[in-house]
Amino acid sequence: MDSKKIILVIPYRGIGDLIFHLPLLRGLYDKYRSKITILTNSANKAKFLLKKEVSVKKIEYINFEREKQIKNSFLFLKKINSYKADICILTAPTKRLIIPMLVSNVKRKITFKKNKIKDLSKYIISQSLIMFPNVKFKKKYNLTFIKKRKIYNKIFLNIDSHHDQNNWKEQNFINLTDQLLKLKNIKKIYINFSPNKIGTFKKIFKKFFKNKKVIFTFKNKFNIILNIINDCSHIIGNESGPACLGAAMNKKVFSIYDPKHTPNLSSKIINKIIVYFNSKKLQPDKIIKKLLIEMN
Numbered sequence: 207m208d209s210k211k212i213i214l215v216i217p218y219r220g221i222g223d224l225i226f227h228l229p230l231l232r233g234l235y236d237k238y239r240s241k242i243t244i245l246t247n248s249a250n251k252a253k254f255l256l257k258k259e260v261s262v263k264k265i266e267y268i269n270f271e272r273e274k275q276i277k278n279s280f281l282f283l284k285k286i287n288s289y290k291a292d293i294c295i296l297t298a299p300t301k302r303l304i305i306p307m308l309v310s311n312v313k314r315k316i317t318f319k320k321n322k323i324k325d326l327s328k329y330i331i332s333q334s335l336i337m338f339p340n341v342k343f344k345k346k347y348n349l350t351f352i353k354k355r356k357i358y359n360k361i362f363l364n365i366d367s368h369h370d371q372n373n374w375k376e377q378n379f380i381n382l383t384d385q386l387l388k389l390k391n392i393k394k395i396y397i398n399f400s401p402n403k404i405g406t407f408k409k410i411f412k413k414f415f416k417n418k419k420v421i422f423t424f425k426n427k428f429n430i431i432l433n434i435i436n437d438c439s440h441i442i443g444n445e446s447g448p449a450c451l452g453a454a455m456n457k458k459v460f461s462i463y464d465p466k467h468t469p470n471l472s473s474k475i476i477n478k479i480i481v482y483f484n485s486k487k488l489q490p491d492k493i494i495k496k497l498l499i500e501m502n
Contacts (some may be wrong), residue, residue: 210238210292213312216246217270217298218326220368222450224250225347226327227297228259230334233343235261243289245282251428258351270303279306286310295337297330349454357439359391359501362452364443365407366399373444374462374485380410382442382490387419389494391501396434398423398448440500442493444485453480458500460493 212234216227224246231242241263246252248267256262268285269278283306286294294312296303299320307315318333334343363386365379379397386392397414399407401424414420423431432451435441441452445463452459459480481496 209240211289212238212240212242213286213289213291213294214242214244215268215294215296215298215303215307216244216250216252217296217300217303219247219249220450221250221255221447223326224252224255225349225450225454226330228347229343229345230295230297230330231259231261232346233334233338233341237338237341243291245285254429254432255349260350275302278302282306283310286312297333347454348456349451352436352455355436357437358393360394360396360438361386361392362396362398362435362438362441362443362448364398364441364446364448365410366403367444367446373464374488376407376409378488378490380413382493383410383414383420385490385494386497387417389498392419395420396423396438397421398431398443401425440497442497449480460496462488 214227214231214234216224218224231244234240234242242261243263244252244256244265245268246265247270253265253267256265266285268282270282271278279302282303286307287310291312293314293316294307294310295316295318296307297318299317304317307317316337318329318337331343331345334341363379363383365373365376367373383395383397386395397410397420404411404424411422415422423434426434431448435448435451435457436455438457440458440460441448442460443449443462445461449459449461460483461480462483462485464485483493
């Protein structure tokens, strides 16, 4: 096999977006038997999520933001050159990243074409096949460091989303939590949202923060939240990072989406057993009925 020094540049910020790159990483590693250096955003938690990924040699966080664009472009070029790589792959074709890569010392420079497919997972696979026709890319999105645990009836309720327009109404989650608490076999309910959204979700916090069965996770670090998800039997909430994480951890996920803003159900690519609910037509009792069927 022809061993290569490979750099993979992933500018995407989302946790789900990072997971969609796993077939590309693993396919390249199987072909070249060379561990890959990843340059990416800190927002997608790559250093933690890929810490035991056999295809990865090193992960570096880079500032891809538009602020100080010229300075960041020079720093990006300097970073690429420092690796003296055989192959550099850029999966998001933005000019501020393409130009530094094209003038770099990398032998083979590969830029994915502009994404005309709204579904990022399909885009990554299709472009990978075009750029590397002799490589086999398997659609496997499992996280290698996750250990299976004995699962109890604990619910992880994700009421937040990166795009606020995707969110199911707060009152719906309040009503759902009320109904979940009536189920005797539910041990714990974890309610998750971003720490800077405490003002947005103050009603649900005020109502349940004294309840011993309800735990709010917004003060927890990412690794703790990941462990909590791993302990839960079901992940319920908006189509977002936790839904994709739950899917990659082979959890039972009830994902709520807005068909106007989320036409492509990204987490379904990771795990086809996910149950989807249209937020425009959904009432809390529908989730409860489905949950009771699952638990029995």
